[in-house]
Amino acid sequence: MNFMNSIRFSFHKHCCFSSCSTSSLSLPWISPLQLLKANTLKPDPPTETLNTSVEVRKKSKFISHEAAISLIKREKEPQRALEIFNMVSEQKGFNHNNATYAAILDKLARSKKFQAVDAVLHQMKYETCKFHEGIFLNLMNHFSKCSLHERVLEMFYAIQPVVREKPSLKAISTCLNLLIDSSQVDLAQKFLIYSNQFLKLKPNACIFNILVKHHCKNRNFDSAFEVVKEMKKSRISYPNLITYSTLIDGLCGSGRFKEAIELFEEMVSKDQILPDALTYNALINGFCRGGKIDRAKKIFEFMKSNGCDPNVFNYSALMNGFCKEGRLQEATEVFEEMKSFGLKPDTVGYTTLIDCFCRAGRIDKAMELLKEMKEKGCKADIVTFNVLLGGLCREGMCEEALGMLENLPYDGVYLNKASYRIVLNFLCQKGELEKATELLGLMLSRGFIPHYATSNELLVRLCKAAMVDDAAMALFGLVEMGFKPEPDSWAFLIELICRGRKLLFAFELLDDLIIKETKESRNLQPCS
Numbered sequence: 001m002n003f004m005n006s007i008r009f010s011f012h013k014h015c016c017f018s019s020c021s022t023s024s025l026s027l028p029w030i031s032p033l034q035l036l037k038a039n040t041l042k043p044d045p046p047t048e049t050l051n052t053s054v055e056v057r058k059k060s061k062f063i064s065h066e067a068a069i070s071l072i073k074r075e076k077e078p079q080r081a082l083e084i085f086n087m088v089s090e091q092k093g094f095n096h097n098n099a100t101y102a103a104i105l106d107k108l109a110r111s112k113k114f115q116a117v118d119a120v121l122h123q124m125k126y127e128t129c130k131f132h133e134g135i136f137l138n139l140m141n142h143f144s145k146c147s148l149h150e151r152v153l154e155m156f157y158a159i160q161p162v163v164r165e166k167p168s169l170k171a172i173s174t175c176l177n178l179l180i181d182s183s184q185v186d187l188a189q190k191f192l193i194y195s196n197q198f199l200k201l202k203p204n205a206c207i208f209n210i211l212v213k214h215h216c217k218n219r220n221f222d223s224a225f226e227v228v229k230e231m232k233k234s235r236i237s238y239p240n241l242i243t244y245s246t247l248i249d250g251l252c253g254s255g256r257f258k259e260a261i262e263l264f265e266e267m268v269s270k271d272q273i274l275p276d277a278l279t280y281n282a283l284i285n286g287f288c289r290g291g292k293i294d295r296a297k298k299i300f301e302f303m304k305s306n307g308c309d310p311n312v313f314n315y316s317a318l319m320n321g322f323c324k325e326g327r328l329q330e331a332t333e334v335f336e337e338m339k340s341f342g343l344k345p346d347t348v349g350y351t352t353l354i355d356c357f358c359r360a361g362r363i364d365k366a367m368e369l370l371k372e373m374k375e376k377g378c379k380a381d382i383v384t385f386n387v388l389l390g391g392l393c394r395e396g397m398c399e400e401a402l403g404m405l406e407n408l409p410y411d412g413v414y415l416n417k418a419s420y421r422i423v424l425n426f427l428c429q430k431g432e433l434e435k436a437t438e439l440l441g442l443m444l445s446r447g448f449i450p451h452y453a454t455s456n457e458l459l460v461r462l463c464k465a466a467m468v469d470d471a472a473m474a475l476f477g478l479v480e481m482g483f484k485p486e487p488d489s490w491a492f493l494i495e496l497i498c499r500g501r502k503l504l505f506a507f508e509l510l511d512d513l514i515i516k517e518t519k520e521s522r523n524l525q526p527c528s
Helices: 003-014 048-060 065-074 078-088 098-110 114-124 134-145 149-157 159-163 169-181 185-198 205-217 221-231 241-253 257-269 277-289 293-305 312-324 328-340 347-359 363-375 382-394 398-411 417-429 433-445 452-464 468-480 487-499 503-524
Strands: none
Touching: 065 078, 065 098, 078 098, 098 114, 098 134, 134 149, 134 159, 134 169, 149 159, 149 169, 149 185, 169 185, 169 205, 205 221, 205 241, 221 241, 241 257, 241 277, 257 277, 277 293, 277 312, 293 312, 312 328, 312 347, 328 347, 347 363, 347 382, 363 382, 382 398, 382 417, 398 417, 398 433, 417 433, 417 452, 433 452, 433 468, 452 468
């Protein structure tokens, strides 16, 4: 039995893993339940990181828990990380603790090696060290991101057997929130029944707020207010600021502004709850989205006069509202006021104002803001640059836009396909065919394909302009990247090539398309 077969044998003999459709194992996992010792054959050459870990071990003679955690976190390959986890446990006097288990479980879960996660969890049941429920809360989040909602519940149910304590209210709230956010209402109800029957759960305000959020998200406000009525029956679950803020935000999002204001007044006058910046933002943002920017401004002023200092999000919401209305002067005033109070605008705030200047034809001011962002250490993102590219094109500044596309990657800015498409579409519409062809070459060299309609439009325009060679070369490049031309544009191009008696060119193009079509049809055939 060779080395890999011995691993498989011991892996299946000593470990029982639950099946997981999303786990993709390139190699069978070495079970953490058993430390393998293969003397007959040498194992595969270890990676540089594992060599480093062995050298550290030889030099220090003992790898501490902190060093083991550091090695596991630095290791890119989850398989190697598990080998390190196993290796350090061979040391005399070393026993894994909560921190080392948390590190390896996080590494495996991030890599979606869920069978290995199960093996490690199984081993934890036999450890004598004290575990904390935070390990399971982290795993709940990983499983939720992978849409493995049943596994979220499994991790919750595993807390008590391993931690040897009942799950805290935080664990209950986390599990419920993940299920509700994923719209797993049936599982959430099942979970609440379990919590009530077996954990004798007494819901606090946090748990009720999750239910309020769920009903508001589904625009079921009657049910949301029923939950609030239940909350008021108990002191430990009485509605708090989060409850009201959630309801106000939901009502504003549904255009029910009058009810939102009435609820706001009830919160302040009846329940004596003072609103914070988050509550005000729900109102400001809601009224701005509803096109009631002047009302939003009054709420903003009321906020300041009642001793609640606006934050960056409040200013950004109001500024965004003015920008949507095209009220550039007022948007700029809000932006300057925010800076005068020592608040640093974020990327979204800058991009909002840059977009407003671009749409007003003030590309010079937009570029000044980009420069200011750089000076203030606020990093512009792809959205910022795409907004600027659109603004430059609308102002007919094609050379500047092309220069930005050419040079930004060398400055560490990695654009997306939309960045190139914005400029290419504009060049096609304006008939700048030579520049469009050059940009197409740049796009293809960087692995970006134009939109299907734009590609066909460019080919037809090149043909109509008698730029047959350019059209043929463009089609060659596009076909190589997986593009299939429309029959009309293909026929148009072949007709022009044949008129120019460049039949060899036509045959080569036709061969490329036929070969590609044949390969695709073979790939689509069902396996026998």
